[in-house]
Amino acid sequence: GDSVTQMEGPVTLSEEAFLTINCTYTATGYPSLFWYVQYPGEGLQLLLKATKADDKGSNKGFEATYRKETTSFHLEKGSVQVSDSAVYFCALKGNTNAGKSTFGDGTTLTVKP
């Protein structure tokens, strides 16, 4: 079945540091890939997505590129801020199951001033 493996946390960075959170997946066909973010005390919200190979999703300074050859969708940001402190979830929606999405375990990011 489909699966998502993301970098274990927690991750602690200083403000303005470079961020990478690794995500790899297993799925049949050509899934859509997502990063969701959960800020403290809030529900999950979509951060960015990519629906086909080589697509780059971007939002709020975050980027992730859909790499079919390495089955990866790593999240990056060049300069993190304290306000980026949150839990980040990588997810996929495959083509073989109409509704079910598969989420990674989440990576907690803490950015210190």
Next chain:
Amino acid sequence: GAGVSQSPSNKVTEKGKDVELRCDPISGHTALYWYRQSLGQGLEFLIYFQGNSAPDKSGLPSDRFSAERTGGSVSTLTIQRTQQEDSAVYLCASSLFDRNIQYFGAGTRLSVL
């Protein structure tokens, strides 16, 4: 409504009691999902509703768990004879059928004593 609404936001119950959790999806969204998020873990898919189709119940962990969706809108997740291992945050999400983005509620935090 403006977003996905879940109630109650917190629920404390005694072991063996039944609980009902409610989800009001975004108006017009035909797809509705329930997930469970245990402490420090990722999202566990529970059940998915799409329009008038039979729900995908493949994620329900036991027959103590059930869900219904009335009139294609509001959904109720029921847990019978609650156990301590049921303690978690229960998240609801909705989406338009022809899009993959899920919009999440803030969740219901269930504590079984």
